[in-house]
Amino acid sequence: MIRDIQSAADLAPAYDLVVVGAGPAGLSAAIEASTHGLAVLLADENEAPGGQIYRSVERASDADLARMGPDYAAGRVLIGRFRRADLSYARRATVWNVGPADEETGDGAHALEVGISLGGIARPIVAHRVILATGALERPFPFPGWTMPGVMAAGAAQILMKSSGLVPSGRTVLAGTGPLLYLLASQLLRAGVSVTAVVDTTPAGNWRLALPHLLSFATSPYALKGVRLLFEVHRRTRVIRGVTALEAVGSGKFGALRVHRGDKSLHIEGDLLLLHQGIAPNLNLTLAAGCDYGWDERLAAFRPAVDGRGASSVAGVSIAGDAAGIVGAVASAHQGELAGLTAARDLNRLDQGAYERRRSQLAQKLARALKGRTFIEHRFRPGESFRVPGDNGTIVCRCEEIAAGKLREVASLGVPGPNQMKAFTRCGMGPCQGRLCGLTAVELLAQCRGVAPSEVGYYRLRPPIKPVTLGELAALPHTEAAIVAVAGFVERTADDAQDATHGSRQ
Numbered sequence: 001m002i003r004d005i006q007s008a009a010d011l012a013p014a015y016d017l018v019v020v021g022a023g024p025a026g027l028s029a030a031i032e033a034s035t036h037g038l039a040v041l042l043a044d045e046n047e048a049p050g051g052q053i054y055r056s057v058e059r060a061s062d063a064d065l066a067r068m069g070p071d072y073a074a075g076r077v078l079i080g081r082f083r084r085a086d087l088s089y090a091r092r093a094t095v096w097n098v099g100p101a102d103e104e105t106g107d108g109a110h111a112l113e114v115g116i117s118l119g120g121i122a123r124p125i126v127a128h129r130v131i132l133a134t135g136a137l138e139r140p141f142p143f144p145g146w147t148m149p150g151v152m153a154a155g156a157a158q159i160l161m162k163s164s165g166l167v168p169s170g171r172t173v174l175a176g177t178g179p180l181l182y183l184l185a186s187q188l189l190r191a192g193v194s195v196t197a198v199v200d201t202t203p204a205g206n207w208r209l210a211l212p213h214l215l216s217f218a219t220s221p222y223a224l225k226g227v228r229l230l231f232e233v234h235r236r237t238r239v240i241r242g243v244t245a246l247e248a249v250g251s252g253k254f255g256a257l258r259v260h261r262g263d264k265s266l267h268i269e270g271d272l273l274l275l276h277q278g279i280a281p282n283l284n285l286t287l288a289a290g291c292d293y294g295w296d297e298r299l300a301a302f303r304p305a306v307d308g309r310g311a312s313s314v315a316g317v318s319i320a321g322d323a324a325g326i327v328g329a330v331a332s333a334h335q336g337e338l339a340g341l342t343a344a345r346d347l348n349r350l351d352q353g354a355y356e357r358r359r360s361q362l363a364q365k366l367a368r369a370l371k372g373r374t375f376i377e378h379r380f381r382p383g384e385s386f387r388v389p390g391d392n393g394t395i396v397c398r399c400e401e402i403a404a405g406k407l408r409e410v411a412s413l414g415v416p417g418p419n420q421m422k423a424f425t426r427c428g429m430g431p432c433q434g435r436l437c438g439l440t441a442v443e444l445l446a447q448c449r450g451v452a453p454s455e456v457g458y459y460r461l462r463p464p465i466k467p468v469t470l471g472e473l474a475a476l477p478h479t480e481a482a483i484v485a486v487a488g489f490v491e492r493t494a495d496d497a498q499d500a501t502h503g504s505r506q
Helices: 024-035 064-067 075-083 154-166 178-192 206-218 219-234 284-288 329-346 352-370 371-377 403-410 418-425 438-449 470-474 482-486 494-504
Strands: 014-020 038-041 089-091 093-104 110-118 121-132 137-140 150-155 173-176 195-199 237-241 245-249 256-261 264-269 273-278 277-282 292-294 301-304 318-319 395-397
Touching: 014 024, 014 093, 014 110, 014 195, 014 329, 024 075, 024 178, 024 329, 064 154, 093 121, 093 264, 093 284, 121 329, 121 470, 150 154, 154 178, 154 273, 154 494, 173 178, 178 195, 178 219, 178 273, 195 264, 195 482, 206 219, 206 371, 277 301, 318 329, 329 352, 395 403, 395 438, 403 418, 403 438
Parallel strands: 014 038, 014 121, 038 089, 121 318, 150 273, 173 195, 173 273, 195 237
Antiparallel strands: 093 110, 110 121, 137 277, 245 256, 256 264, 292 301
């Protein structure tokens, strides 16, 4: 049965595998690896397993399950399997570093050191393999007024629904693009929320790129679900398409959304504005671990470089699920299983024949789950005008309140990348560490320089990737190297000198 890790003192000094993130990919990776006898630790920041897609599903009522839909309810089966697995689970734990350790694994590769904080205490633990299943982040959606009170991310609203049963009480407007926009609209409508309008910013030209992939989408599980979802939303609220620009206005807080469609405009009053224009891989821990990455033009986002089994450029580190590229819950689970299986093979817990048979089964399931994704990526790719604000007064970095105009001013000085831009402006230096501004800053700089985002690159991320208190750092074991780094020397007693002399004579 599962072993709950309540404090840092309960952590073992070493594990065969550490999985970071308890969404579909992380849960599946941990389950698969544990069935082959690996000592597994699953570390997750949340109170309960499930990630964003299955958040709080274990304690959801029948009414909650009906409102959120069958894809949400499916998480109970996966979490049930996880609860019966033979592994260790650390909830409310923050993994803030993955780097090389001094020792070697049994296969000759160097082990990894994982920095983890739990219960206010930080501990370094050794892992022979690490699987990063850190999921995705909502893409920034910068336009005039997007930072005012009364405007929030659609994903945040969904978290409140799942974790606390809270729904908006006033007139609610949704704006953006992507399947999640319509999914949330349907969930809010089922909960009795007054959804005034769904404002769709999907570029009309996306159809031209998506059309060649329509047949594959039509024969995928996404097609029927998508048609039903669109029909429900269109039947119950107003849907506005062909939108070319947005502006949130109000006196001290959101009061209305100005919607522009070419030379025409609409004024939609509301009490709450929910924004969403897709998701992008959560790269922070991946990049801090030193993994290679590249720009994916179809996603309009950076993604880590991984092979078909999820292995990254860093030995011993694999990446699964949306953290490696947006694939959805079902495909994320299969990618997690494949990464967990490969970890077991690499650590000699099953022979090559058994590995290949299981890998072939998982590869077939993964291919079925990915069917239709290409159409979705082309169809709902957010337009450049909504990814890069044209208005110079629009805030890009919310933490440091840096506007687009300031970034363009710095870009004109010839800065080569976002790290130099950060040094000039502090953009990306706040508590979010670029999670809310990184993509916008990169694309804005690339646009100013007239080059591709791949040439500009992303922020250089270093551990700790999450805030770590001085108390947590003070709780770290005081190794001799750490003492020398701080004090410059190690104070030794007479007994230490005697022991050292005795050892040299032997």
